[in-house]
Amino acid sequence: xxxxxxxxxxxxxxxxxxxxxxxxxxxxxxxxxxxxxxxxxxxxxxxxxxxxxxxxxxxxxxxxxxxxxxxxxxxxxxxxxxxxxxxx
Ligand SMILES: [Zn+2]
Numbered sequence: 001x002x003x004x005x006x007x008x009x010x011x012x013x014x015x016x017x018x019x020x021x022x023x024x025x026x027x028x029x030x031x032x033x034x035x036x037x038x039x040x041x042x043x044x045x046x047x048x049x050x051x052x053x054x055x056x057x058x059x060x061x062x063x064x065x066x067x068x069x070x071x072x073x074x075x076x077x078x079x080x081x082x083x084x085x086x087x088x
Contacts, residue, residue: 006032007032008032008033014077020033042080
């Protein structure tokens with residue numbers, strides 16, 4: 001069975017995670033988001049961390065996550081992709 005929608009990248013997921021946790025993601029985006037989580041351990045960890053931030057803060061904004069933490073995470077994704085080969 002082939003998915004009807006293109007796969008989500010880790011970077012897209014990071015950008016969508018606040019909407020996902022606030023349940024404001026459109027259903028098709030949400031499906032892609034959850035599909036990505038089924039095979040991406042990094043994003044599962046990221047989602048768990050963001051959920052904790054949301055629960056402790058009661059509110060989630062881009063600013064809730066320190067810029068350094070976000071940069072470090074995105075750098076991890078880049079290195080990881082590099083390691084798996086392919087891409088541009
Ligand atoms: Zn991912």
